[in-house]
Amino acid sequence: MGSTNSTLSKIPNVEELMQETGFTPAHIVRLYDRFEALDKEKTGHLRPQDFGAINRLAMNPIGDRIIGAFFSPGQETVDFHSFVRILAHFRPADKKRPKDPSMPEPVNSRTSKLKFAFQLYDQDKDGKISRAELLQVLRSMLEMQVTEEQLESIADRTIQEADLDKDDAISFEEFRKSLEKVNIDHKMSIRFLR
């Protein structure tokens, strides 16, 4: 496909990006097309409003949090590279990769996926999911459908089960431990191929 090459040449540092994220050229082109489609004003960056224009995302109870995950603290725009890096978290894990401790953790490994999910809960980025933060997420996911007491009891039970050092908050390690039986790769991967 001739158009693949011409699109790729428009993207700076595309080799590096592919190395880092493990995306194939076809993926990158597809994501680039999507990026351009979202970037309606052709500024080369995306702002929260551009994400907000995606209706299905607006309907998602944690849509705002997901949008927030794309923007590093203090940043108001996202460029194509950051966009791709975040989406790379959702690549299915490479089962055949040898575990090489000297290389940095690949962005779609189980740990990285867990870190991404942890971030969605831990909005103040203090490394722990406090009871209040957990309640906030539950509230977004359930809102009018349950009473406040029910929300609180769900939160209490969750913390009770996961909080091992009894500090009334869930650290990343406790989070990871509570999910050790869950097939993260299946739940946090999007299979796509051009």
Next chain:
Amino acid sequence: MEDFNPFDNLLCILLGISFTVWFTLLLVFIIVPAIFGVSFGIRQLYMKTLLKIFEWATHRIERGAKDNNHLLYKPYSNGDGSNRDLDHASEFEMSDIFYFCRQGVESIMDDEVTKRFSAEELESWNLLTRSNYNFQHISLRLTVLWGLGVVIRYGFLLPLRVTLAFTGVGLLVVLTSIIGFLPNGRMKNFLSEQVHLMCYRICVRALTAIITYHDSENKPKNGGICVANHTSPIDVIILASDGCYAMVGQIHGGLMGVIQKSMVKACPHIWFERSEVKDRHLVAKRLSDHVEDKTKLPILIFPEGTCINNTSVMMFKKGSFEIGSTVYPVAIKYDPRFGDAFWNSSQFGMVNYLLRMMSSWAIVCSVWYLPPMTREEGEDAVQFANRVKAAIARQGGLVDLLWDGGLKRGKVKDTFKEEQQKLYSKMLVGTQEDRSRS
């Protein structure tokens, strides 16, 4: 010199014969039925044959993919398939957030409605590379079939369709102008209806659109407003070939302008000048005047707007629901197996889009005429609009339409978010109650 003459003659004769045959076939099988509104059933047969071929092609791809260990792109469906993830959740788990998270990221990557297929249906390849993300060389037979498909589509179907399209449009312009000379009255209305219907039917055949109409007893009547969901510019042709409507739109220059001007000679359509479009009151007034005159045809409006001019969209949205006449909702749903009818206006222009449509196999869609609705006491225009939209969405099975813009974003967000939350909470609250009882 003498050698050339017999060949020349032969060539001329052959050309002459083939043209005659061609045009006769065209006339008999396509134009005449269009005039009278009957159908030979050719398109239905065509559709069934195509489906069988697609099934075969799909199996080959799946087999090929298995042999080569490729990952197949399975278009996901939300609402049907991915809810299975939550079926295992009997209690809230920290991992439940993954479900929403993945849904969210999927919609960031791709949220076009086209990519939704039902979970049970196999991904079916319709021999168009534009709709296939898995195209690799699987087998010679498949490639040959695809090649044959290309030849048929571009060599035979496309010219045929373009001819028909020009015929249809040409006839429309010429005949409506002629009718314009008649004095106003029943004869004129009758003739204008017949002419419009005929020309639209020819256009429908120009696209090889195979349309199934449901619940025709609810067809829009005079003095009403017909509201339909808008998924492609072809919607107009699809609806107008089954009933007569007054169109609304902005006057364009060029060919569109010519068509619009001649159409309005035969029966009253509502065309706005570019400057008038911005004046909401003027728009509303003209629409209500038209609607009050019971001799005039029902207005056809797409609250999402035409794909031509997005500024006009804002005006019509509130306007059509504020007028206070009966609204006849119509749901149009395209079958994605045959061709991708959606117009990505940022990717293609109109001409490009039409060419794509005319070079696909067929356009298969269903039209449902829903029972009429009126605005109730204490309901404002926006709520009424939402209600109508919900009715259309339910009928067409279109849960998340790209239907937004003028309607207050806040309200839309809450309604649909609530549905998501309801689904999720059903599973949790159920088990919570069980726990408290024990």
